Amino acid sequence: MMIQHIVLFNLKHRENSLEEQEFFHRVQKLSLIPEVHNLKHLRQLSQKNPFKYALSMTFESLKFYQCYLKDVRHKSFVENYWLAEVTEFMEVDLAPFSNESLV
Template sequence: MSGVWIQHSVIFSLKHAEGSDEEQRFLEDGRTILSAIPVVRDFEVYLQVSPKNDYRFGFSMVFESNEDYEAYNVHPMHVKFVEERWVPEVEKFLEIDYQKHVTVV
């Protein structure tokens, strides 16, 4: 991957009971729907294990450019997932977007 890329991460907790079918379905649907958006690369679902915060899961993905990241944000599949699944099912979240830090010498 060349140029400016963005690693988009979100850690979150769901309103569903831990270990429930609803919890598993949300994670599976998130992976299936969001990773199918053409500009999404390296989509991963994580279980957050640090005792330093109380979020439970993470989604992470990479975009090859700012334009790809913006295309993702307005893509109909992403918008629909946010409106129909994320808003009603996510209790709390923290979004983090990274770019590789380049130090000028």
């Protein structure tokens, strides 16, 4: 079962600032974690929610997603950068409907 992990968030940095660029450079290093696939950092365009940015990545299974959460590189990123630079966020973890659940 494929897992789509999406995080919507705001940074304390100004848009297009050097600090913003450095943050996303650090984000990109999360793609070195073997379980992470299709890592993208995006600007959120809708005016229907308060978030300016999004991260999106996929995992082949719930097990791989849980491995990512425990990975020392993920934990280090959260402790050293995310907590210091992100002002608010919302996580969304999605899985496809199975045929059985649609019946």
